[in-house]
Amino acid sequence: MTVTRFAPSPTGYxxxxxxxxxxxxxxxxxxxxxxxxxxxxxxxxxxxxxxxADGIKKDLEWLGLEWDQVETQSSRLDRYQExxxxxxxxxxxxxxxxxxxxxxxxxxxxxxxxxxxVYDRAALRLSDTEKDALRxxxxxxxxxxxxxxxxxxxxxxLGDISIDAASVSDPxxxxxxxxxxxxxxxxxxxxxxxxxxxxxxxxHVTNTATQIQIMEALGFDAPNFAHHSLLTGPQGEALxxxxxxxxxxxxxxxxxxxxxxxxxxxxxxxxxxxxLCTEMQQLVDGFxxxxxxxxxxxxxxxxxxxxxxxxxHDLPVSEVKDTLNEIGVPEDLQERFWxxxxxxxxxxxxxxxxxxxxxxxxxxxxxxxxxEFVAEALKLLPDMPxxxxxxxxxxxxxxxxxxxxxxxxxxxLRKALTGMEHGPDMSQLMPLLQVxxxxx
Ligand code: GLU
Numbered sequence: 439m440t441v442t443r444f445a446p447s448p449t450g451y452x453x454x455x456x457x458x459x460x461x462x463x464x465x466x467x468x469x470x471x472x473x474x475x476x477x478x479x480x481x482x483x484x485x486x487x488x489x490x491a492d493g494i495k496k497d498l499e500w501l502g503l504e505w506d507q508v509e510t511q512s513s514r515l516d517r518y519q520e521x522x523x524x525x526x527x528x529x530x531x532x533x534x535x536x537x538x539x540x541x542x543x544x545x546x547x548x549x550x551x552x553x554x555x556v557y558d559r560a561a562l563r564l565s566d567t568e569k570d571a572l573r574x575x576x577x578x579x580x581x582x583x584x585x586x587x588x589x590x591x592x593x594x595x596l597g598d599i600s601i602d603a604a605s606v607s608d609p610x611x612x613x614x615x616x617x618x619x620x621x622x623x624x625x626x627x628x629x630x631x632x633x634x635x636x637x638x639x640x641x642h643v644t645n646t647a648t649q650i651q652i653m654e655a656l657g658f659d660a661p662n663f664a665h666h667s668l669l670t671g672p673q674g675e676a677l678x679x680x681x682x683x684x685x686x687x688x689x690x691x692x693x694x695x696x697x698x699x700x701x702x703x704x705x706x707x708x709x710x711x712x713x714l715c716t717e718m719q720q721l722v723d724g725f726x727x728x729x730x731x732x733x734x735x736x737x738x739x740x741x742x743x744x745x746x747x748x749x750x751h752d753l754p755v756s757e758v759k760d761t762l763n764e765i766g767v768p769e770d771l772q773e774r775f776w777x778x779x780x781x782x783x784x785x786x787x788x789x790x791x792x793x794x795x796x797x798x799x800x801x802x803x804x805x806x807x808x809x810e811f812v813a814e815a816l817k818l819l820p821d822m823p824x825x826x827x828x829x830x831x832x833x834x835x836x837x838x839x840x841x842x843x844x845x846x847x848x849x850x851l852r853k854a855l856t857g858m859e860h861g862p863d864m865s866q867l868m869p870l871l872q873v874x875x876x877x878x
Contacts, residue, residue: 440472441632444498444505445624447479448490452497453681454689454703454737455639455669461703462637462666464503465725468718475631476505480512481618497686501696502718509631511623518618521626521656522611525582530655531611533569533578534561557581557607580612582622582652589647594637594664595730601647609648625649629658637727640665664727667707672738684739693785698745707735714748747784758786765790766797775870778862792862799873800857808850811840815851816877823872829865 442463446456467474476498480486491510498505511518525531534557536544545555561581564572572578586604593599611622628636628649636646646663653660669677677684689699697716704721705712708729715721755762755776762772767789779792804812815836820828837847852864854876861867 439632440467440470440634441475442467442472442635442637443475443477443509443628443631443633444503445477445479445627445638446494447482447485447620448487448494449482449485450490451493451685451687453686454684454739455677455681457501457686457699458666458669458703458706459638460498460503461501461700462664462725462727463635465704465722466635466637466727467506468722469725472634473506474504475507475509475633477509477627477631478511479620479623480510481515481518481620481623483512483617486512493687497690500686500690501700507631509627511618511620511627514623514627514630515618517626517630518623521622522580522618524656525611525652528655530583531580532561532583532608534581534610535564535569535572535576535578536561537576554605555607556605559608577614577616579610579614581608582611582648582655584608584648584651589650591646591650591660591663594635594662594727595667596640596643596665596732599643599647601644603647603651606644606648609645609652611652621645621649622652625652625656625658628661629653629656633661635662635664637664637666639668640732641668666730667732667735669706669737670734672736672740674734674736677737684737689739689742693746693787694742695746695749695785698742698749701749702742702745706737707731707733712741712745714745716749716752743784750783750786751780753780758789761786761789765793767793771870774866778866778870782860782862795856795861796867796870797872799871799875800855802855802876803853803857804876805850805853811842812850812854812876814839816854819874819877822874824868826865826869828868 444460444463446452452460464474466472476495478491478494480491522531541557544558548555569578584603584606588600589603590598590600609621611619613619627633643665646665650660671677671680698714700721701715702712704715704725709731710724710729713724715724755773758776759772762776767775775793775796779789782792783789802812818832818835818839820831833847833851836851837843840847848864849859852861853859855864855871855874856867
């Protein structure tokens with residue numbers, strides 16, 4: 439059975455970049471009738487916060503990305519210690535004592551000499567006496583001893599990958615303060631949980647190389663790996679600094695609809711065009727990992743709004759009832775109001791503005807040249823309540839009295855009644871208008 443996982447660290451809220459990872463793993467699992475696990479990578483006790491874990495779940499629920507199982511790394515620390523012991527037994531784990539400053543200095547020296555900044559394994563050359571002396575000063579951290587051969591895998595997106603382990607530093611798996619790091623925890627989890635496919639961002643390619651070796655050292659089989667491209671801003675600029683403003687909770691707040699967001703993300707960076715899906719199953723059916731490419735993918739949040747509008751325009755009134763109730767549209771007017779307003783909204787909250795126009799009217803907008811024309815026209819305005827015929831009755835009468843026609847006739851009247859140049863069909867809108875401020 440296909441088993442995938444989405445493994446965010448609860449050290450912040452989810453943003454569009456994370457969403458891509460979550461969605462791909464979710465779709466792969468659903469497409470094959472497999473299992474999708476939500477795994478919270480919370481081995482960092484200082485930075486992991488319950489409110490972020492809750493936020494992550496809330497975001498996924500909002501999107502309908504339901505998980506079949508949830509796991510937390512902080513409750514599995516014993517398993518990681520067991521794996522660490524096994525690596526020690528197999529002589530693939532060694533204690534090192536360099537401080538971050540010392541490591542930094544080493545890296546700078548290497549770079550100055552034109553060498554790659556790979557950890558020099560000085561710790562392997564320490565005698566027991568030297569180690570004891572260092573241990574009395576500071577706790578040691580633990581590194582995995584890479585086998586300096588090439589690490590190869592066939593990546594689900596990038597194709598054949600080959601990384602020279604000699605160009606990679608032996609990864610630190612346990613910090614000096616005893617904190618188990620993600621690289622080890624993830625390997626143990628992926629194996630224990632029977633993960634068959636790991637899709638994550640291409641910033642994890644080097645991790646994958648080392649994790650493949652750690653798995654081998656522990657006698658585990660590696661899952662299938664795929665690394666999707668990272669998102670950039672619309673101009674190709676790094677998105678990392680802006681990700682804070684691209685949190686899913688902010689997009690939700692701004693009215694982006696889940697299916698619009700998912701439809702966009704399921705195709706962004708793929709060879710096939712974005713297509714608005716209204717049901718999750720359509721996304722599942724239309725998803726194919728092999729359609730995605732390696733180059734960075736441009737993301738423009740503005741693209742989410744036309745898709746949201748398109749999604750909303752076709753919704754039946756039953757799907758917007760909550761919003762209509764919230765803004766106070768009476769039950770018996772909901773359907774009519776929705777049919778009048780829906781083509782004129784981008785996000786659901788725009789409905790409030792149209793309802794306010796209906797119930798409170800709008801400040802008239804009258805061009806200087808039209809002052810007299812509008813004043814005369816208002817004298818011909820039919821009595822309220824308006825009917826679906828009111829607009830044509832009124833405009834015909836004004837046309838006859840003024841001789842105006844076309845845009846010169848209709849636009850000043852629309853602006854006088856609604857304060858805007860655009861909006862719903864006036865003959866449908868008028869019966870909903872309860873107040874006309876232009877009449878004074
Ligand atoms: N917690 C890791 C991250 O958020 C998970 C990476 C992975 O999918 O293995 O980057």
